Amino acid sequence: MxxxxxxxxxxxxxxxxxxxxxIENFLDAIYNALSAANDYRGTAKxxxxxxxxxxxxxxxxxNAITCEPPAALGLISxxxxxxxxxxxxxxxxxxxxxxxxxxxxxxxxxxxxNGGVYNSWDAALPMTxxxxxxxxxxxxxxxxxxxxxxxxxxxxxxLFIQCIGSAAVQGWMYAGALLQSYTNDTSLCxxxxxxxxxMTVSGGTSSVPATWLATTGSMFSHTITASTNHxxxxxxxxxxxxxxxxxxxxSTGGGTIPETQDSSGAYIGDIMDxxxxxGTTGANTGTRLGTxxxxxxxxxxxxxxxxxxxxxxxxxxxxxxTSAVANxxxxxxxx
Amino acid sequence: xxxxxxxxxAMQADGWTxxxxxxxxxxxxxxVEAGLLTPExxxxxxxxxxxxxxxxxxxEWDAIIAQ
Numbered sequence: 001m002x003x004x005x006x007x008x009x010x011x012x013x014x015x016x017x018x019x020x021x022x023i024e025n026f027l028d029a030i031y032n033a034l035s036a037a038n039d040y041r042g043t044a045k046x047x048x049x050x051x052x053x054x055x056x057x058x059x060x061x062x063n064a065i066t067c068e069p070p071a072a073l074g075l076i077s078x079x080x081x082x083x084x085x086x087x088x089x090x091x092x093x094x095x096x097x098x099x100x101x102x103x104x105x106x107x108x109x110x111x112x113x114n115g116g117v118y119n120s121w122d123a124a125l126p127m128t129x130x131x132x133x134x135x136x137x138x139x140x141x142x143x144x145x146x147x148x149x150x151x152x153x154x155x156x157x158x159l160f161i162q163c164i165g166s167a168a169v170q171g172w173m174y175a176g177a178l179l180q181s182y183t184n185d186t187s188l189c190x191x192x193x194x195x196x197x198x199m200t201v202s203g204g205t206s207s208v209p210a211t212w213l214a215t216t217g218s219m220f221s222h223t224i225t226a227s228t229n230h231x232x233x234x235x236x237x238x239x240x241x242x243x244x245x246x247x248x249x250x251s252t253g254g255g256t257i258p259e260t261q262d263s264s265g266a267y268i269g270d271i272m273d274x275x276x277x278x279g280t281t282g283a284n285t286g287t288r289l290g291t292x293x294x295x296x297x298x299x300x301x302x303x304x305x306x307x308x309x310x311x312x313x314x315x316x317x318x319x320x321x322t323s324a325v326a327n328x329x330x331x332x333x334x335x
Numbered sequence: 336x337x338x339x340x341x342x343x344x345a346m347q348a349d350g351w352t353x354x355x356x357x358x359x360x361x362x363x364x365x366x367v368e369a370g371l372l373t374p375e376x377x378x379x380x381x382x383x384x385x386x387x388x389x390x391x392x393x394x395e396w397d398a399i400i401a402q
Contacts, residue, residue, distance in 0.1 A: 096397070101398070
């Protein structure tokens with residue numbers, strides 16, 4: 001077992017929506033949510049969760065957001081980049097992470113570790129130095145709509161972005177210091193800061209599946225087909241990127257099934273163990289990498305619900321449905 | 336390698352016509368074997384972990400090959 005890295009807690013940002021249907025409107029909505037001073041209840045976001053979010057524009061058109069976690073954490077300068085452009089091949093094309101291809105008006109997400117100063121989101125090294133993952137298509141362009149709700153959750157070291165197109169049509173992105181390795185080997189098993197960096201997405205042409213808790217190769221796993229759901233992390237201390245994902249799904253899905261609950265009937269908040277993908281959808285049976293940080297599986301919950309003690313948020317719930325119970329995850333809240 | 340083959344296939348599905356690709360030998364062989372490209376369309380890799388694709392209208396695209 002590794003010495004534990006800090007437990008992640010999440011600030012839920014206030015909801016935003018794109019002001020139009022262009023990709024820059026979508027990116028602006030994400031930026032507005034992330035960069036707002038207060039959370040969804042109007043409380044000032046804590047300094048421990050104060051990322052540096054920078055909107056990158058060309059001729060006043062947003063084409064990227066660079067997201068840098070608090071410097072006080074002493075991380076290896078990871079920068080999460082959320083980006084896209086109406087004409088993706090003009091003037092240059094961004095470096096993608098295969099199998100995903102660059103496409104017009106799609107919201108992409110990637111990560112540049114050991115980053116320096118900003119260069120350009122579509123440069124080979126967007127942050128000039130370090131190593132870049134390439135971009136996955138994060139969520140599909142049908143979400144570029146004024147009715148879409150952008151709901152962001154910010155932890156000290158990761159970002160979870162929920163894009164709600166309608167009650168049961170959503171795209172999710174999760175990026176940053178995703179995994180905690182199983183040992184303290186900071187050469188082969190984790191970066192020098194004990195983390196493993198990467199991202200997991202629902203993908204460029206698909207909504208999060210309703211039965212993601214019970215579907216092999218679904219959210220938090222890896223599909224080998226382009227533009228669908230993917231997960232990837234950096235091989236520690238290299239520029240190599242590994243496709244990966246959760247090793248397990250439930251047998252029958254979320255809900256009142258024993259797998260998700262303890263003897264009292266409470267959802268346990270199940271961890272996800274990640275392994276390398278071996279080239280087949282959902283087959284994350286390669287080398288074990290670590291446990292997913294901050295995101296815990298539960299059963300069926302209405303998205304947007306929370307568990308509170310008095311006025312204090314304890315957990316935020318995210319699922320595919322904002323009006324009925326659905327396969328869900330829980331994020332520990334900032335207390 | 337699966338990811339690289341899938342990427343070229345997806346580029347073609349996106350509507351791009353491939354002039355040539357620059358890839359590691361093993362990836363090039365897989366692309367030819369999959370019937371996606373001819374041997375003449377495969378050139379030596381610039382970088383071991385990236386694939387570069389140039390379309391017939393001279394637009395260059397690239398991707399990192401996830402392992």
